[in-house]
Amino acid sequence: xxxxxxxxxxxxxxxxxxxxxxxxxxxxxxxxxxxxxxxxxxxxxxxxxxxxxxxxxxxxxxxxxxxxxxxxxxxxxxxxxxxxxxxxxxxxxxxxxxxxxxxxxxxxxxxxxxxxxxxxxxxxxxxxxxxxxxxxxxxxxxxxxxxxxxxxxxxxxxxxxxxxxxxxxxxxxxxxxxxxxxxxxxxxxxxxxxxxxxxxxxxxxxxxxxxxxxxxxxxxxxxxxxxxxxxxxxxxxxxxxxxxxxxxxxxxxxxxxxxxxxxxxxxxxxxxxxxxxxxxxxxxxxxxxxxxxxxxxxxxxxxxxxxxxxxxxxxxxxxxxxxxxxxxxxxxxxxxxxxxxxxxx
Amino acid sequence: xxxxxxxxxxxxxxxxxxxxxxxxxxxxxxxxxxxxxxxxxxxxxxxxxxxxxxxxxxxxxxxxxxxxxxxxxxxxxxxxxxxxxxxxxxxxxxxxxxxxxxxxxxxxxxxxxxxxxxxxxxxxxxxxxxxxxxxxxxxxxxxxxxxxxxxxxxxxxxxxxxxxxxxxxxxxxxxxxxxxxxxxxxxxxxxxxxxxxxxxxxxxxxxxxxxxxxxxxxxxxxxxxxxxxxxxxxxxxxxxxxxxxxxxxxxxxxxxxxxxxxxxxxxxxxxxxxxxxxxxxxxxxxxxxxxxxxxxxxxxxxxxxxxxxxxxxxxxxxxxxxxxxxxxxxxxxxxxxxxxxxxxx
Numbered sequence: 001x002x003x004x005x006x007x008x009x010x011x012x013x014x015x016x017x018x019x020x021x022x023x024x025x026x027x028x029x030x031x032x033x034x035x036x037x038x039x040x041x042x043x044x045x046x047x048x049x050x051x052x053x054x055x056x057x058x059x060x061x062x063x064x065x066x067x068x069x070x071x072x073x074x075x076x077x078x079x080x081x082x083x084x085x086x087x088x089x090x091x092x093x094x095x096x097x098x099x100x101x102x103x104x105x106x107x108x109x110x111x112x113x114x115x116x117x118x119x120x121x122x123x124x125x126x127x128x129x130x131x132x133x134x135x136x137x138x139x140x141x142x143x144x145x146x147x148x149x150x151x152x153x154x155x156x157x158x159x160x161x162x163x164x165x166x167x168x169x170x171x172x173x174x175x176x177x178x179x180x181x182x183x184x185x186x187x188x189x190x191x192x193x194x195x196x197x198x199x200x201x202x203x204x205x206x207x208x209x210x211x212x213x214x215x216x217x218x219x220x221x222x223x224x225x226x227x228x229x230x231x232x233x234x235x236x237x238x239x240x241x242x243x244x245x246x247x248x249x250x251x252x253x254x255x256x257x258x259x260x261x262x263x264x265x266x267x268x269x270x271x272x273x274x275x276x277x278x279x280x281x282x283x284x285x286x287x288x289x290x291x292x293x294x295x296x297x298x299x300x301x302x303x304x305x306x307x308x309x310x311x312x313x314x315x316x317x318x319x320x321x322x323x324x325x326x327x328x329x330x331x332x333x334x335x336x337x338x339x340x341x342x343x344x345x
Numbered sequence: 346x347x348x349x350x351x352x353x354x355x356x357x358x359x360x361x362x363x364x365x366x367x368x369x370x371x372x373x374x375x376x377x378x379x380x381x382x383x384x385x386x387x388x389x390x391x392x393x394x395x396x397x398x399x400x401x402x403x404x405x406x407x408x409x410x411x412x413x414x415x416x417x418x419x420x421x422x423x424x425x426x427x428x429x430x431x432x433x434x435x436x437x438x439x440x441x442x443x444x445x446x447x448x449x450x451x452x453x454x455x456x457x458x459x460x461x462x463x464x465x466x467x468x469x470x471x472x473x474x475x476x477x478x479x480x481x482x483x484x485x486x487x488x489x490x491x492x493x494x495x496x497x498x499x500x501x502x503x504x505x506x507x508x509x510x511x512x513x514x515x516x517x518x519x520x521x522x523x524x525x526x527x528x529x530x531x532x533x534x535x536x537x538x539x540x541x542x543x544x545x546x547x548x549x550x551x552x553x554x555x556x557x558x559x560x561x562x563x564x565x566x567x568x569x570x571x572x573x574x575x576x577x578x579x580x581x582x583x584x585x586x587x588x589x590x591x592x593x594x595x596x597x598x599x600x601x602x603x604x605x606x607x608x609x610x611x612x613x614x615x616x617x618x619x620x621x622x623x624x625x626x627x628x629x630x631x632x633x634x635x636x637x638x639x640x641x642x643x644x645x646x647x648x649x650x651x652x653x654x655x656x657x658x659x660x661x662x663x664x665x666x667x668x669x670x671x672x673x674x675x676x677x678x679x680x681x682x683x684x685x686x687x688x689x690x
Contacts, residue, residue, distance in 0.1 A: 071668070080651050086666045097666065219644045219651050282658070289634035290644065299564045299635065311666050313627070319658040321431045321442065322417070 013031035021053030024073040024083045027300075027338070028255035040167070041133055043154040044246075048100045048135035048236040051153075051250050055098055055177070056085050058258050059139065062265055069098070074305055075094075076311035078105035084308045088315060092146075092265050096139040104131040107158065131157040134171075135250075138312040140209065144277035145267035147177035147184065148225070148284065149257045152294060153246050169242045170232035173253055174211055176225030176284060178277045180334045183225050183345075184260050191256035194231050195248040199241070207231045212341040217287050222338040224287045227258075251321060276331050278318035285317050347560070366398025369418040369428045372447035385512070385584060386478055389591075393445045393480035394428075396498075396595045400443055400595075401430050403603050404484065407437035407610055414443075419650055423450035429653045432659060437491075437610050441484040442656035449476040452646075457654040470664070476502040479516075481639065484602070489622035490612035492522035492529065493570070493629065494602045495657070497639060498591050514587045515577035518598055519556055521570030521629060523529040523622045523672075525679045527689075529605050529684040530571050534689040536601035537574050540593040552576045562632050565685040569632045573601075619674050623663035630662050 017343065026033045026049055033046045056069045067090050076082035082101035087093055106127040134154030153171035160166055175188050189208070196203035211230035215223055231250070234242050290293050298309035325331035371378045371394055378391045401414045412435050420426035427446035432438055451472040455567050479499030486493065498516035505511055534553070541548035556575035561568055574594070579587050633640050643654035670676030 019374065021452070070666075095664075095666070129688055134675075216411050217648075219654075224568060278661070285662075286634060286655075287631065309564075310631075310664060314665040315665065316663050317630075318661050319440075319655060320660065321415075321433055321440070321651050321656050 001109075021057055022049045022067070023053055023056060023071045023085050027073075027075075027081045027083070027100075040155065040243065041131055041157070043243060044133045045100075045102055046152070047247060047250055048133065051135055051253065052083065052085060052098050053102055055137065056087075056256060058254055059087065059093060059096055061262075062261060063087065063090045067091065069096075069224055072308075074308070076103055076105075076303060076305070078103075078303055080104050082308060084303065084305070084311065086311055091178075092261070094140045094142050094143055095311070095315040096137075098135065098137040099308045099311065100133075100135050101305075101308070102133045104129075106130070107193075126161065128161075130177070131161045136312070140314045141261065141265065142283070143265050143267055143272040144178040144269050145264040146261050147175050147188075147257075148314075149253075150176070151228075151253050153250055155243075155246075167231075167235065167239065168265075169234040169246050171246060171249060172207065172211055172228060172230030173249065173256060174225055174228035174230065175257075176216055176280070177334065178280050179330050180226070180271070180337055182262070183266075185344045186229065187259065188226075188256050191252050193345055194251075195230065196245075196254035198206060198248055201244040203231075203245070204229065208343075215287065217283060217291065219290075220283060222283065222288070222335070223341055224284060224338075226337060226344070227341060275318070276325070278316060279320060281314040281317040282319045285313055288312055366402055367394045368398055368414070368416045368430050370444075372420075372428070373427045375421075385500065385588065386476060386502070388588060389478040390445075390447055392592060392595055393478065396480055396598065397428065397430060397443050397445055400433075400482065400599060400607060403442055403599055404432065404438060404606075408432070408435045412436065414441075416453050417653075419452075421448055421648060421650070423448075423648055424530070425449050426652065429650070429656065433654055435487070437487055437606070439485045439487050440656070440660040441482075442653075443480065443482040444547065444653045444656065445478075445480050446650075446653070447478050449474075451475070453460060462580040471506065473506075474504045481657070483596075485659045486606065486610065487608050488612055489523040489614050490526075490609040490617040491606050493659075494598075495519055495521070496598050498595055500564070500588075500591075512580065512584065513577075516581040516591060516594060517552065517556055517559075517573060517575030518574035518594065518601060519560055519570055519575065520611075520647060522679065523625050523626070524675050525571070525682055526609075530689045532604065533571075533573065533601050536597050537594075538690055540597035541574065541590075543593055544590040548576075549574065551586050553688075555678060557617070562628060562636065564635075565628060567633070567680070568686055569629060569683075571682060571689070574620070577585065605639060615685070620663070621670070622667060624665060626662040627664045630658055632664070633657055 017213065028042060028045055028046060032042055033049065060068055067087065069085040069087045072084045073081065080103035082099060082103070085098045087096045104222070107130045118234055132154060136150065136152040138150045151171070151173035151191070155167070155169050157165050157167045173192060175185070177184065193204040196207065207225060207229035211227040212223060214230045215225060215227065217224060220295060251336065295309060295312070298304045325335060357652045371390060373387060373390055378394065382388055382391065398556070412432065414430040414432045417429045417548055419429065423645060425446070425448035427444060427448070429442065429444045432441045432581065433579055452475045477499060479497065481497040484493060496516070498514070498520035500514050502510050502513070504514045512550060520530070522529065538549040541552065552574035553572060556572040559575045560570060560572065579590070640654060643649045670680060
């Protein structure tokens with residue numbers, strides 16, 4: 001009664017197939033992740049594997065029978081690898097990508113620079129041993145009434161020049177609607193707030209603000225979307241507390257988003273709604289390519305798997321010269337919120 | 346017998362309307378540019394105005410009667426302004442933008458850093474007075490058999506910390522085909538080579554190579570297109586020589602490109618050709634947003650006119666996960682040349 005990982009030539013079996021939704025053999029191997037591993041690296045990898053499997057299953061529900069996530073398990077010559085799950089050109093999703101990476105090796109200075117947010121104590125100009133485990137996901141739906149979601153949760157270990165290992169967590173979940181729906185925005189933010197509040201009442205307001213500041217497109221004077229939560233360099237009060245918090249964030253992804261897909265994926269829409277969606281996807285692309293630290297980190301990492309980094313880009317995008325939505329239109333209503341982020345709860 | 350600049354509310358008149366193809370009142374005024382100005386700033390502005398007007402007229406020939414370039418004349422609070430001409434959603438051109446800017450003021454450190462290519466002797470961290478005149482253009486045609494062209498010619502003056510004015514020219518013209526046509530590639534490169542050879546036999550090979558190196562997308566291990574010429578920091582042997590060379594380059598733009606439009610704009614094409622064109626436009630966007638110094642310079646210049654900078658982006662673009670053209674297909678043939686640039690003459 002084993003489980004065959006879909007998309008793989010070789011079949012792997014597990015002891016507890018009922019709990020297994022994994023899309024491929026974990027990078028660290030099945031044995032290392034089975035049961036309750038004690039090392040943080042492995043606990044985090046397990047969390048990523050579980051979420052990837054669950055979310056793939058949730059999203060496939062909105063596609064007709066034969067449309068499934070494509071699974072690519074890749075390895076990295078320098079150490080580690082990843083599992084990329086992509087569903088493209090679906091009925092409900094134009095492009096949905098969920099990527100896990102478990103990579104280690106030595107960090108080049110350019111990558112170290114992109115990795116630092118508030119100035120982790122690392123020497124630049126020097127190759128430093130590192131270990132990174134993370135999951136990253138973007139879902140671009142077909143229907144313009146369904147928002148795009150992005151999330152990313154990651155755990156880093158880097159040795160400093162004295163050999164001491166620094167470790168921290170980072171991540172966040174944020175929403176990019178094409179049309180504003182206050183009820184949806186409230187549902188999304190409340191779900192994230194609940195996950196935060198269970199650990200520290202100061203987290204949601206702090207990380208909501210951090211998210212608004214991070215997903216900013218300065219040259220457009222617009223936010224990318226209506227935000228969510230974002231944090232980095234999390235290492236207090238204890239590593240265990242941090243992991244529990246990240247686990248809650250990961251658990252909140254599906255309940256924050258899937259009900260919105262369910263609610264709107266059959267909404268009617270017209271040509272003009274699609275055109276606006278395409279224009280907003282252009283802005284999404286601008287943010288990801290010009291400002292996103294994760295993307296820049298990837299583009300500067302030697303032998304990075306480019307397809308897994310750039311799978312966050314939409315299938316299609318549009319740039320119109322001097323486009324400005326009509327005052328008071330639903331498109332304009334969204335823009336106002338992107339220009340001046342608001343509190344949803 | 347005056348000439349009314351199209352797209353402007355106010356009409357301006359010139360002494361010699363027969364030679365005037367300008368699209369709006371020059372930023373430095375009609376009087377300053379009339380006849381033969383002696384200041385290099387003004388001579389360069391006149392060159393830009395002439396080329397903009399001529400190219401707009403040439404491209405409008407491929408559109409039906411009522412489709413014309415939209416003309417926006419804009420001013421910049423900090424000093425100067427520009428004239429942006431854009432034709433969008435045409436029969437023959439999906440998006441064609443020709444922008445002139447004549448700007449001056451003080452450069453912030455971030456912009457200075459983007460401005461330096463081989464390390465012009467400028468102090469960073471200090472605001473420096475500058476004057477920049479340039480023309481920049483991208484033409485994205487509808488028909489996938491017609492290549493995209495980009496060119497940019499510019500003249501800079503920057504005061505160093507002692508008050509001495511450093512000045513130099515930069516620029517180039519390059520071609521991005523979707524399908525390779527050797528005859529077209531040879532025609533394009535030969536036209537540029539002729540313009541170079543008239544001034545210095547070493548220019549074409551040197552600037553062809555520089556172009557291949559500059560329009561590079563390292564994370565894709567591909568060039569953006571099949572190149573052309575590219576140079577920067579040009580200040581020898583004399584300023585007069587440099588200007589004459591830049592004038593020749595500017596004069597070669599229309600003969601290098603318009604015959605290719607003429608030859609192919611009525612070629613038949615299918616859905617699969619369009620899809621490939623869209624994918625290549627995705628790569629074009631990657632280059633412009635991630636690597637292009639001109640774009641980065643613009644995005645970091647305070648109060649820059651973003652619409653004029655990002656008008657270089659295609660109207661539409663596409664990103665498919667793991668797309669790889671069939672071995673030996675015309676799409677693959679292009680890719681081979683983008684991966685290993687070749688000599689066309």
